[in-house]
Amino acid sequence: MITARGLSKSYWVARHRRGALGAMRSLVDRSGREVRAVRDISFDVAAGEIVGYVGPNGAGKSTTIKMLTGILVPTAGEATVAGYVPWNQRKSLASKIGVVFGQRTQLWWDLPLIESLELLRFVYRVPVDRFQANLTEMRSLLDLDPFLETPVRQLSLGQRMRGDLAAAVLHEPPLLYLDEPTIGLDVVAKARVREFLARINRERGVTILLTTHDLADVEHLCRRMIIIDRGRLLYDGSVEALRQRHGSHRTLVVDLEAGATIDGFVRDGVELVRADGPRRWLRFDREAVSAASLISSVVARAPVVDVAIEEPAIEDIIRGIYEGGLRAEPAVSE
Amino acid sequence: MRLYFEVARRSFQRHLTYRVATLAGLFTNAVFGIFFSSVYRAFYQDGERGVVADFTLPEILTFVWIGQSLLMLVYLWNWWEVADSIRTGDVVSDLMKPMDFQLYWLSRDLGRASCHWLTRFVPTFAMGALLFDLAWPGTISTWLAFFISVNLAILVSFGWRFLLNLSAFWLLDVRGINTIAVLVLNFFSGLLVPIAFFPGWLRTVAEWLPFRAIVMVPVEVFLGQRTPQSALLIQAFWVVALRLLGQVVLNAAVRKLVVQGG
Numbered sequence: 001m002i003t004a005r006g007l008s009k010s011y012w013v014a015r016h017r018r019g020a021l022g023a024m025r026s027l028v029d030r031s032g033r034e035v036r037a038v039r040d041i042s043f044d045v046a047a048g049e050i051v052g053y054v055g056p057n058g059a060g061k062s063t064t065i066k067m068l069t070g071i072l073v074p075t076a077g078e079a080t081v082a083g084y085v086p087w088n089q090r091k092s093l094a095s096k097i098g099v100v101f102g103q104r105t106q107l108w109w110d111l112p113l114i115e116s117l118e119l120l121r122f123v124y125r126v127p128v129d130r131f132q133a134n135l136t137e138m139r140s141l142l143d144l145d146p147f148l149e150t151p152v153r154q155l156s157l158g159q160r161m162r163g164d165l166a167a168a169v170l171h172e173p174p175l176l177y178l179d180e181p182t183i184g185l186d187v188v189a190k191a192r193v194r195e196f197l198a199r200i201n202r203e204r205g206v207t208i209l210l211t212t213h214d215l216a217d218v219e220h221l222c223r224r225m226i227i228i229d230r231g232r233l234l235y236d237g238s239v240e241a242l243r244q245r246h247g248s249h250r251t252l253v254v255d256l257e258a259g260a261t262i263d264g265f266v267r268d269g270v271e272l273v274r275a276d277g278p279r280r281w282l283r284f285d286r287e288a289v290s291a292a293s294l295i296s297s298v299v300a301r302a303p304v305v306d307v308a309i310e311e312p313a314i315e316d317i318i319r320g321i322y323e324g325g326l327r328a329e330p331a332v333s334e
Numbered sequence: 335m336r337l338y339f340e341v342a343r344r345s346f347q348r349h350l351t352y353r354v355a356t357l358a359g360l361f362t363n364a365v366f367g368i369f370f371s372s373v374y375r376a377f378y379q380d381g382e383r384g385v386v387a388d389f390t391l392p393e394i395l396t397f398v399w400i401g402q403s404l405l406m407l408v409y410l411w412n413w414w415e416v417a418d419s420i421r422t423g424d425v426v427s428d429l430m431k432p433m434d435f436q437l438y439w440l441s442r443d444l445g446r447a448s449c450h451w452l453t454r455f456v457p458t459f460a461m462g463a464l465l466f467d468l469a470w471p472g473t474i475s476t477w478l479a480f481f482i483s484v485n486l487a488i489l490v491s492f493g494w495r496f497l498l499n500l501s502a503f504w505l506l507d508v509r510g511i512n513t514i515a516v517l518v519l520n521f522f523s524g525l526l527v528p529i530a531f532f533p534g535w536l537r538t539v540a541e542w543l544p545f546r547a548i549v550m551v552p553v554e555v556f557l558g559q560r561t562p563q564s565a566l567l568i569q570a571f572w573v574v575a576l577r578l579l580g581q582v583v584l585n586a587a588v589r590k591l592v593v594q595g596g
C-alpha cells in the first residue's frame with residue numbers, strides 16, 4: 001500500500017522581517033537556515049496493516065504524512081502510495097486516501113456537520129446510495145446524531161474529531177492517514193476513536209498509518225510501530241518486541257540523605273543506572289522485583305529522603321533507543 | 335460541476351445571514367455616494383460646466399452610484415480568505431481534495447456575489463436613483479449588456495484577488511501587499527475618478543491594466559460610452575488571462591509548498 005524509499009525533506013526557514021518593507025526585502029534576500037525535518041526514511045506498509053508512527057515533537061511525523069498525501073514534495077527520495085507517486089498524482093491519489101489531521105479540520109467551519117459531509121459527497125463523487133449507507137453506519141459507529149445539525153465551529157473537540165473521522169472514510173478509501181487523531185480527547189472519546197479505527201480496519205480492511213503521542217493508542221491498535229526522532233528512523237518492528245525490550249522495566253528514583261551511599265548494592269533484576277549527587281536511579285524488572293520490596297531493601301541499606309517510581313513513557317523508550325541502541329537508558333528528565 | 339454549484343449555493347445562504355454587516359455596508363455606501371455626488375454637483379454647477387471629459391452631471395452622478403453599488407459586489411478590497419487559509423494551513427485539506435482549487439474558490443465567490451447583487455447592488459443603486467437625477471439607458475439591450483458586464487467584472491475581480499491571495503504562499507504577511515493593492519485598485523479601476531478624467535499618459539497606463547474592467551467598463555456600458563462588444567472583448571480577455579495566470583502561479587505555489595505549522 002505504501003512504499004517509501006529514502007524520503008527526505010528539508011525546510012528553508014527564511015529570516016523573518018516585519019512590515020511592508022520587510023516583506024519586499026524577503027522577496028530578494030533569501031537568507032535563512034535549513035531544517036532537515038525528515039532524513040532518508042524508508043519503510044513499507046502492507047494492505048490491512050495498522051502502523052503507529054511515533055516520535056517526539058518535531059520528529060518529522062507530520063512532514064512524512066504530508067509527503068505521503070502529496071501535499072509536500074520531498075527534497076529527496078521516492079514513494080508510491082496505492083500505486084501513485086503522491087506529489088505527482090495528488091488528485092488521483094486523493095480519492096484513495098482519507099486524512100485526518102487532529103489539529104485541523106477538513107470540515108467547513110460555518111456549515112452544520114451534515115452539510116459538510118454532503119459537500120464531501122460531491123467532492124469525491126460518491127454515489128447517493130453508497131453515501132447514504134456509509135453515513136448511516138458512521139452515525140451509529142461514531143454517534144454523530146446529537147450534533148449532525150450543529151455548525152462545526154460550535155462542536156467540542158471530541159465531536160469535531162468524530163465528524164472528521166466520518167468525513168475521512170465516507171468515500172471508502174482503502175488507506176487512512178491519521179495525524180494525532182486522539183489529541184486533546186478525554187479517555188472516553190479516545191476509547192471510542194480507537195474502537196472505531198479497529199473496527200474499520202477489521203471490517204473494511206482499511207490500512208491505517210497513525211501518529212500519536214499517546215502510547216496507549218499504539219498499544220490498542222498497532223502490531224507494528226515505526227519510531228523516528230529528528231527526522232531519522234530509529235525503530236521499525238513489532239510493538240511487542242519493543243515492549244519486551246524496554247517496557248517491562250521501571251525506574252526507582254531515590255534521594256539519599258547527605259553523605260549516605262548505596263554503592264555496591266546488588267540484587268537480581270535491579271541495576272543502578274545513574275547517580276547524580278544524592279540521587280540514584282535503579283532500573284528494575286517489574287516481573288522479577290516488586291517496587292515495595294525494592295524500596296524496603298534500599299531503605300534498609302541507607303537513609304532515604306524521598307522515593308519515586310517512573311514508568312517508561314513513550315519518549316523514554318524513544319530516547320532510550322536513540323541514545324543507547326538496545327541498551328535502554330532510563331533517561332530521566334529533571 | 336455539481337460540487338461547485340453546491341458550494342456556491344451554501345456560500346450564498348451564508349452571506350444572506352450577515353444582516354448587520356449588510357446594513358452597515360449600505361449605510362457607508364449611502365454616505366459616500368451622497369458625499370461624492372455633492373462634490374461633483376458643486377464642481378459642475380459652480381463652475382457652470384456642462385460636459386467634462388464626455389460626462390454630463392447626471393452621467394457623473396450615475397458613475398458615482400454605480401461605483402458605490404459595485405464596490406461590494408466586485409469585492410474591491412480586503413478579500414483575503416484564501417490567504418488566511420494558507421496562513422493557518424487549512425489550505426492543506428482543500429488542496430488534498432480531488433477538486434479544482436481555483437474553481438472552488440470562484441464558486442464561493444460567485445455565491446457571495448449573487449447574494450450581494452440582491453443585498454448590496456440593488457438597494458444602493460435604488461438609493462442613488464431616488465436621491466439624484468441619474469442618466470438612464472435608453473434600451474433594454476443596454477441594461478442586459480450592463481448586467482453581463484458586471485458579472486464579467488466580478489470574474490475579473492476574482493481572478494485578480496485570487497492571484498493576490500496566492501502571494502501568501504511566499505509571504506508570511508500580506509498586509510504590505512494589501513496597502514498597495516487598495517491604492518492601485520481605487521485609482522486604476524476608475525472608482526474614485528473616471529479614467530476619462532486622467533491625464534493622457536496615465537490613461538494609457540490604466541488602459542493596459544486589468545482594473546478598469548472591474549468598475550470603469552461596466553459604467554461605460556451603462557452610459558453607452560462603450561459598445562457591449564468592446565466591453566466583452568476587454569473583460570473576457572482579462573477573465574481568461576487571470577484564470578490562466580492564477581493556475582500557473584498556483585501550480586508553482588503547490589510545487590514549493592511550505593505549509594505553516596504541524
Ligand SMILES: Nc1ncnc2c1ncn2[C@@H]1O[C@H](COP(=O)(O)OP(=O)(O)OP(=O)(O)O)[C@@H](O)[C@H]1O
Nearest residue numbers: 011037056057058059060061062063593594595596
Ligand atoms: N512549514 C515549515 N517550515 C519550516 N520548518 C518546518 C515546517 N514544518 C515543520 N517544520 C520543522 O520540521 C520539523 C518536523 O516537523 P513535523 O511537524 O513534521 O514534526 P512532528 O513529528 O509532526 O511533530 P509534532 O509531534 O510536534 O506534531 C520540526 O523541526 C519543525 O520545526
Ligand SMILES: [Mg+2]
Nearest residue numbers: 061062179596
Ligand atoms: Mg505533527
